[in-house]
Amino acid sequence: MPTLDTLKPGESACIAEVVGHDAVAVRLMEMGLIEGETIEHLGAAPLGDPAEYLVCGYRLSLRASEARRVQILKVPAAS
Amino acid sequence: MSSSAPTAMPLTVALIGNPNTGKSTLFNALSGSAALTGNYPGVTVEKKIGKMRCGDRVVQLVDLPGTYSLSPRTLDEMVTVDLLLGRIADIGRPDVVVCIVDASNLERNLYLVSQVLDLGLPAVLVLNMSDVAKSRGIVIDAGELSRRLGLAVVMTAAHRHDGIDSVREAILAAAAAGPPPRPEIFPPVFREECGRLAAQLAEWGRPATPDYLLGRLLLDVGGYLETHAVNGKARELQHYLETARGRLGAAGCKPPAVEARVRYAWARALLQGVAARPTVRPATFSDKVDRQLTHRFTGLVLFAALMLVMFQAISTWAEPLMEACKAVQASAGGVVAGLMPAGPLRSLLIDGVIGGVGSVLVFLPQIVILFLFIALLEDCGYMARAAFLMDKLMTHVGLSGKSFVPLMSSFACAIPGIMATRVIENRRDRMTTILVAPLMSCSARQPVYVLMILAFIPATSYLGGWVGLQALVLFGMTCLGAVVAVPIAWVLKKTLFRGETPPFVMELPSYKWPSPRLVFTRVYHQAKSFVVRAGTLIFATSIVVWAASYFPGDHAAADRLQTQITASELDPFADATERERLIVRCNQLQSELLEHSLLGRFGHLIEPAVRPLGWDWKIGVGVIASFPAREVIVGTLGTIYSLGGVESADDAGLQDAVRSATWPDGHKVFSLPVALSIMVFFALCAQCASTLMIIRRETNSWRWPLFTFSYMTALAYAAAFATYRLAIWLS
Numbered sequence: 001m002p003t004l005d006t007l008k009p010g011e012s013a014c015i016a017e018v019v020g021h022d023a024v025a026v027r028l029m030e031m032g033l034i035e036g037e038t039i040e041h042l043g044a045a046p047l048g049d050p051a052e053y054l055v056c057g058y059r060l061s062l063r064a065s066e067a068r069r070v071q072i073l074k075v076p077a078a079s
Numbered sequence: 080m081s082s083s084a085p086t087a088m089p090l091t092v093a094l095i096g097n098p099n100t101g102k103s104t105l106f107n108a109l110s111g112s113a114a115l116t117g118n119y120p121g122v123t124v125e126k127k128i129g130k131m132r133c134g135d136r137v138v139q140l141v142d143l144p145g146t147y148s149l150s151p152r153t154l155d156e157m158v159t160v161d162l163l164l165g166r167i168a169d170i171g172r173p174d175v176v177v178c179i180v181d182a183s184n185l186e187r188n189l190y191l192v193s194q195v196l197d198l199g200l201p202a203v204l205v206l207n208m209s210d211v212a213k214s215r216g217i218v219i220d221a222g223e224l225s226r227r228l229g230l231a232v233v234m235t236a237a238h239r240h241d242g243i244d245s246v247r248e249a250i251l252a253a254a255a256a257g258p259p260p261r262p263e264i265f266p267p268v269f270r271e272e273c274g275r276l277a278a279q280l281a282e283w284g285r286p287a288t289p290d291y292l293l294g295r296l297l298l299d300v301g302g303y304l305e306t307h308a309v310n311g312k313a314r315e316l317q318h319y320l321e322t323a324r325g326r327l328g329a330a331g332c333k334p335p336a337v338e339a340r341v342r343y344a345w346a347r348a349l350l351q352g353v354a355a356r357p358t359v360r361p362a363t364f365s366d367k368v369d370r371q372l373t374h375r376f377t378g379l380v381l382f383a384a385l386m387l388v389m390f391q392a393i394s395t396w397a398e399p400l401m402e403a404c405k406a407v408q409a410s411a412g413g414v415v416a417g418l419m420p421a422g423p424l425r426s427l428l429i430d431g432v433i434g435g436v437g438s439v440l441v442f443l444p445q446i447v448i449l450f451l452f453i454a455l456l457e458d459c460g461y462m463a464r465a466a467f468l469m470d471k472l473m474t475h476v477g478l479s480g481k482s483f484v485p486l487m488s489s490f491a492c493a494i495p496g497i498m499a500t501r502v503i504e505n506r507r508d509r510m511t512t513i514l515v516a517p518l519m520s521c522s523a524r525q526p527v528y529v530l531m532i533l534a535f536i537p538a539t540s541y542l543g544g545w546v547g548l549q550a551l552v553l554f555g556m557t558c559l560g561a562v563v564a565v566p567i568a569w570v571l572k573k574t575l576f577r578g579e580t581p582p583f584v585m586e587l588p589s590y591k592w593p594s595p596r597l598v599f600t601r602v603y604h605q606a607k608s609f610v611v612r613a614g615t616l617i618f619a620t621s622i623v624v625w626a627a628s629y630f631p632g633d634h635a636a637a638d639r640l641q642t643q644i645t646a647s648e649l650d651p652f653a654d655a656t657e658r659e660r661l662i663v664r665c666n667q668l669q670s671e672l673l674e675h676s677l678l679g680r681f682g683h684l685i686e687p688a689v690r691p692l693g694w695d696w697k698i699g700v701g702v703i704a705s706f707p708a709r710e711v712i713v714g715t716l717g718t719i720y721s722l723g724g725v726e727s728a729d730d731a732g733l734q735d736a737v738r739s740a741t742w743p744d745g746h747k748v749f750s751l752p753v754a755l756s757i758m759v760f761f762a763l764c765a766q767c768a769s770t771l772m773i774i775r776r777e778t779n780s781w782r783w784p785l786f787t788f789s790y791m792t793a794l795a796y797a798a799a800f801a802t803y804r805l806a807i808w809l810s
Binding site for chain 2: 017018021022023024025026027028029030031032034035043045046047048049050052056057058059060061062063065066
């Protein structure tokens with residue numbers, strides 16, 4: 001299953017699952033990254049990492065190592 | 080409930096909310112700016128308590144640290160839960176919890192609210208930034224939300240003081256009404272497991288555990304409670320929890336994922352028909368600004384420009400204010416000198432007390448300016464972007480982007496830099512940042528470098544006069560600490576502060592205009608807490624070092640000379656050459672007194688230790704005397720070389736004196752290798768009592784200042800030795 005870090009800027013996806021049960025996974029879920037939620041990649045930081053996402057109506061910064069923990073279902077970009 | 084008597088019991092109200100919800104603004108609006116700050120025992124969490132009145136009730140308002148959830152993974156996070164459960168002795172169980180949420184981001188904020196409701200405390204829900212939500216097209220039916228939750232819901236715009244009185248009324252009403260109904264959001268199978276766990280704990284002879292903590296034990300895999308809550312039965316508990324979680328997993332409620340699922344499901348159901356989020360998020364002003372500020376090119380350029388301005392402000396703009404501080408100190412000393420005869424009391428007042436107060440106040444300009452910047456950047460929402468931009472760079476040493484601004488500020492002065500680490504919520508990252516911050520080359524090192532460079536580095540220049548050797552050495556010394564800090568931070572993160580990489584899951588809040596009131600209050604509190612809580616220790620250190628340099632010794636002769644000099648200065652007909660003679664004699668006496676004082680004796684004592692660095696006892700005394708602050712060495716060397724109090728490092732007399740100083744056998748003490756070894760030592764040593772005291776204050780323990788002093792002194796010694804040897808070998 002593709003993970004969130006493979007999402008390109010401007011693309012949206014539907015969150016399938018957050019993998020694991022450590023501090024990172026729990027924090028991701030607490031921040032609203034749960035099954036069925038839509039997430040959009042807004043762009044990466046100038047040095048390439050972390051990246052900015054739009055989820056639950058707010059902006060969230062995630063490192064690639066954290067985004068990799070989120071499994072997604074890609075949805076075609078809204079026209 | 081009976082009607083409240085005029086002398087009603089004081090209420091305890093806890094204020095909780097996500098970061099960036101305007102919690103501090105609400106706290107200030109409710110309690111004014113007179114808050115007491117401190118630390119909870121044994122942790123680095125700041126305790127902030129304000130007082131306010133609600134009708135005839137006196138209210139103790141406790142500001143809890145901003146948090147996204149109440150699932151403690153560390154001792155610091157446990158403090159908040161303990162407080163809400165009434166397990167912090169000197170505060171007691173809160174009578175009311177005020178939950179502040181960002182009205183424009185309700186769904187995620189309600190996650191924390193649902194946890195708070197599980198605690199079974201009377202509560203008030205404050206929807207703050209309702210004006211922002213409105214402008215984004217979010218419509219909230221507060222009345223319906225209040226009805227569904229069974230508690231008061233108040234709409235506020237705290238930065239404009241809108242709705243503050245309603246919050247006060249709602250607090251009183253909530254205290255009278257008692258706890259709202261607890262939403263049963265977990266499935267029955269989970270509640271059964273909680274009951275079973277309670278029975279098991281009772282069987283092990285544990286006192287009754289609050290329901291909320293039973294839930295936490297089951298939900299927080301590897302959380303704080305699981306590892307710390309039950310002494311003696313740790314293994315049994317671990318085993319029990321694993322089986323219980325297995326049972327929950329089989330029933331489709333696998334911890335920890337079940338919690339986020341059910342709480343968000345609850346929040347969505349609650350908001351159905353209550354709050355309408357527009358389907359297409361309108362591109363706001365904030366979005367447009369953000370596109371530029373996080374842009375690959377403009378983002379970095381603007382960030383660099385901003386950092387440059389900030390750095391310039393702390394190092395240059397603070398200068399006149401610091402000079403003014405010193406001038407006030409000098410004139411206060413002059414006044415005392417005019418009023419009192421020379422003697423120990425006068426020396427104590429001028430060099431001990433006034434000097435000590437001055438050494439505290441001299442930091443205030445930098446602290447105020449830096450915190451003005453930080454408060455502005457944080458309040459307008461840029462601080463999170465700064466961390467976002469710099470994160471990648473900082474991950475190379477195992478830190479996060481949040482360490483960048485504190486470390487950069489430390490180039491001006493480590494004290495505001497260390498105070499600025501409070502923005503780093505992860506304890507291990509914060510500690511590492513605090514411990515390496517004093518390595519950054521602060522402005523107090525400059526006088527040492529300037530003295531040594533002007534006296535010993537030839538003024539050669541290269542590339543047709545564009546690059547001077549003196550400037551190169553100064554640049555090298557300034558970079559040295561930062562370069563050394565990289566491996567040190569890396570080692571600290573691998574040893575003392577190792578652990579799983581903390582999540583850098585960070586909200587990027589919307590931009591807004593900073594609130595002058597909030598910015599002012601924050602700066603005022605930082606300055607006050609520095610003066611009150613670190614200032615006293617810095618002052619005490621100054622007195623101790625003054626005493627060590629004054630006693631023992633008979634100052635009568637020097638005092639008599641001093642009186643004669645003063646008299647001669649006032650007498651227009653006095654013989655100038657005679658006065659010169661008196662001054663020279665007096666300076667000589669002062670030098671001898673210093674040599675025979677405790678400090679001087681200690682300098683002699685450590686001479687064998689500093690010999691390998693190429694130093695004589697005088698440099699040793701200078702280094703010890705500069706424990707309160709590095710730049711003191713310049714003045715101390717002035718006294719030792721019988722020049723009286725030398726004011727500045729480019730004093731030609733002092734440069735000549737160090738150049739011509741000799742060992743008893745006649746060869747020169749100072750040479751290029753010695754000068755380099757002194758500079759390297761001062762680049763890396765922890766000769767700054769104020770920094771150590773601020774570390775003690777920020778870490779709430781004596782262990783870390785001691786550790787910092789030890790590791791930096793060892794590092795400085797080793798590096799100075801290596802430099803000395805290498806320079807001798809090369810020359």
